[in-house]
Amino acid sequence: MNFAMPCLTDTSINLQASYQVAINENPANQRSTAAARKKRAAGNHAHFWAPGRTLRIAFVSGDQAFKDAVIAAASAWQPHINLLLEFVEGSAGEIRISSTPGVYWSAIGTNALLIEEGPTMHLSPDLHAPAIFAASVLHEFGHALGAEHEHLHPESNIPWNKAAVYAAHGVAADADEDDYARRAVDERYFNLLDASQFDYSPYDPQSIMHYPVRQDWTLGDFRIDLNRVLSEKDKASMAKAYPHPVAQSA
Ligand SMILES: [Zn+2]
Numbered sequence: 001m002n003f004a005m006p007c008l009t010d011t012s013i014n015l016q017a018s019y020q021v022a023i024n025e026n027p028a029n030q031r032s033t034a035a036a037r038k039k040r041a042a043g044n045h046a047h048f049w050a051p052g053r054t055l056r057i058a059f060v061s062g063d064q065a066f067k068d069a070v071i072a073a074a075s076a077w078q079p080h081i082n083l084l085l086e087f088v089e090g091s092a093g094e095i096r097i098s099s100t101p102g103v104y105w106s107a108i109g110t111n112a113l114l115i116e117e118g119p120t121m122h123l124s125p126d127l128h129a130p131a132i133f134a135a136s137v138l139h140e141f142g143h144a145l146g147a148e149h150e151h152l153h154p155e156s157n158i159p160w161n162k163a164a165v166y167a168a169h170g171v172a173a174d175a176d177e178d179d180y181a182r183r184a185v186d187e188r189y190f191n192l193l194d195a196s197q198f199d200y201s202p203y204d205p206q207s208i209m210h211y212p213v214r215q216d217w218t219l220g221d222f223r224i225d226l227n228r229v230l231s232e233k234d235k236a237s238m239a240k241a242y243p244h245p246v247a248q249s250a
Contacts, residue, residue: 007104007140008188013111019045021113026050029110044194047109048146048241049094054084060091060118062099066125070097073137077145080235081242095144099125104136109146120144135228138208145238150207154195157203159219165189168217206231 022029022045029046049055057074059067071087078085094112098119105122106112112120121140126133151158166175166185175182189211204210208227215223 007106007136007143013114017114018047018111022047022110025110025113046146046241047111049083049110051082051242052245054086055095056086056088056093057095057097058088058091058093059097059099062097062123062125065127066099066123069127069130069133070123070137073134074141076138076230077141077238080230080238081145082244083145083242095120097121097123099123101125104140106140106143108143108148112144131228132226135208135226138230142209142234142238146241147209147234147237148193150204150210151189151213152191152193153203154192155203156192156205158213159222160190161217161219162190165217201233201237204231204233206233208234 026046026048029048031044031046059070062070067087074085096112096115096119098121100119100122101124103122103124107115107120121144123137123140126136150156163173166182167173169181169185171179171181171185177183205224206227208230210224210227212226213222213224215221
């Protein structure tokens with residue numbers, strides 16, 4: 001089994017509320033690029049936490065083996081960010097993790113603040129496949145830190161065989177653009193994000209935030225296997241989002 005369950009995306013966010021919590025948390029979430037200025041502010045903002053803060057991460061369910069595996073995997077982000085990932089006892093935290101069989105999902109960055117109760121992240125306890133589980137944890141924590149899906153990068157240019165992807169997701173062959181199932185697939189795979197949402201960093205097929213791409217879902221022999229570790233760009237992008245203060249020169 002080479003393919004982890006692709007994580008679900010959340011399209012039910014109230015954009016205005018998302019914008020407000022993002023800017024309140026970290027004013028740098030207000031994009032200032034030329035591309036962003038052309039757009040309405042809401043929906044085009046970043047979702048990063050305030051650099052330097054402590055992010056409390058709680059578990060609302062899951063056994064100790066699950067918690068240990070999550071903490072071990074997620075900690076790979078820690079050296080690259082000026083944020084303290086503090087795993088706490090009890091169920092109160094900005095990030096609240098549920099062990100949910102069959103589901104991988106996380107709120108994106110500060111959107112977690114819009115969820116007043118219950119989990120902000122679901123992780124399927126697939127501990128029988130440790131490397132794939134760890135990759136999924138890294139991916140979901142990437143979302144929790146504010147990262148978007150890399151395969152939706154405006155320059156990704158994946159030669160999708162759309163008919164094959166639709167068929168695999170049970171979309172009727174004659175479904176039109178308004179078909180609910182088709183729109184869900186479009187959101188997850190095909191609708192590329194605006195360039196301003198990536199701060200113009202180049203497309204990175206090795207990103208932990210990239211879905212694996214099955215060869216039989218593409219034209220020709222294009223495929224991308226599951227990325228299992230943080231890429232250099234993953235590290236650099238997060239370091240840029242969560243910078244350390246510049247040291248005062250004497
Ligand atoms: Zn994802």
